[in-house]
Amino acid sequence: MATDQDSYDDETPTNTKPSGDKPNFMGIPLRGWAIVAVSFIVVAFTAGHFGFKLYDDWQEALKEKVDLAETARKVTAINHDTSAYADAITKEMEFHKNDGSGHRFSLHTDKYGDTVATFFDSDGCIAIARPGVPLPYLPQPQAILEWSLAPGKRPPSTAPSEALPLGATSTPASGSAWSANGDHQRVHLLAVHQATSVRAESEPKLVQVQAGCWNSGPHPWPFRTWWGPANGCWAPLYRQWNDGCTHYQMFNTCSGQWDPQIHWTFCNSQHHP
Numbered sequence: 001m002a003t004d005q006d007s008y009d010d011e012t013p014t015n016t017k018p019s020g021d022k023p024n025f026m027g028i029p030l031r032g033w034a035i036v037a038v039s040f041i042v043v044a045f046t047a048g049h050f051g052f053k054l055y056d057d058w059q060e061a062l063k064e065k066v067d068l069a070e071t072a073r074k075v076t077a078i079n080h081d082t083s084a085y086a087d088a089i090t091k092e093m094e095f096h097k098n099d100g101s102g103h104r105f106s107l108h109t110d111k112y113g114d115t116v117a118t119f120f121d122s123d124g125c126i127a128i129a130r131p132g133v134p135l136p137y138l139p140q141p142q143a144i145l146e147w148s149l150a151p152g153k154r155p156p157s158t159a160p161s162e163a164l165p166l167g168a169t170s171t172p173a174s175g176s177a178w179s180a181n182g183d184h185q186r187v188h189l190l191a192v193h194q195a196t197s198v199r200a201e202s203e204p205k206l207v208q209v210q211a212g213c214w215n216s217g218p219h220p221w222p223f224r225t226w227w228g229p230a231n232g233c234w235a236p237l238y239r240q241w242n243d244g245c246t247h248y249q250m251f252n253t254c255s256g257q258w259d260p261q262i263h264w265t266f267c268n269s270q271h272h273p
Contacts, residue, residue: 074160078232084155085233085254089147092125102127112141124150148256159250159259163236164229213245213267221273234259243268 096102101121108115113131120126126148132141213219219241228236233254240246246266250259 077158077160081157081232081234082254084157085149088149088153088155092123092147092149092153093145096120096122096125096127123153125153154255154257157233157252157255157257159234159252159261160231163248163250163263164231166228166238213247213264214271219245219271236263241271243270243272245271 099120099122102118103121105117105119106114107117107128110131112133115131116129118127118129128146128148130144130146132143134141221241223239223241225240226238228238228248230253233252234250235253236248236250238246238248244266245264245268247262247264249262251257252259
C-alpha cells in the first residue's frame, strides 16, 4: 500500500503553474485555437483603430480642401472686383486725355496749391486733382488725382454674401449717426457683439434673424451707425436701434454704390424707441 501511494505522489505534478515556454493568457494555458482567436482579435482591433483614424484624417483633409477652395473663390472675386474698377479708371484717364469736354472748378486753395475738380460733359466723369506734399526725393510736389466714374462707366460688381467678422479694433470709439428725422449727430458707437446686451429685460428676446425685423416699412426711431471692415471694395454699414435690432448694408467704396440687400443680425420682437 505504501508503495502504491508513493508511486501516485510521484506522478502528481507538484507545480500547477504553466511552464514558461507554453502560450498563456493571464496565467491560463492557451490551446492552439485560442491563440488564433486572440491574435485575430488583436489584429482586428488594431486594423479597425487605424482604419477609423485614416477615415477621420481623410474627411478632415476633404473639409480643408473645400474650405481652401471657397476661400480662393472669395479672394478671386474680391481681386476681380477691385481690379475691374481700377481698369475702368485707367481707360477713362486715357479716353479723357484728348476729350476736350472737361470743365475745371477750383474747390479749395491752401499752402500746397489748388484743389481742382474737372467735370467731363461727354460722360459725366469727375476728376479731382489735389496738390501733393513736397518730398525730399521729388523735384516738385506730385498732384494726387482721384476719379469718380459716371454710373454708366462703372463696372458691374456683386456684394459679398456676408460681412467680415467685426474685430475688437475695427470699430471706432465714436462716429456719425443719423436720427429718424435725418438730423446728424455724434454718438458713442457700439460694437456688433454688444447688440445682445442693450437692456437686461430685452436680452432674452433678441434673436438672430435673416428676414426683415419690421413688417411695416423701415424700422422707425433713431439708430446708431458704424462701419465694419472692408472686404475688397465693399464695406458694411451697421445700424442699431435702442431695442437691439441690428442690420448692415454693404457699400461699394470704389463705385460709391449701395447694395439694396439688408442683412439683419439681431431682432427684438418687442420694438421700442
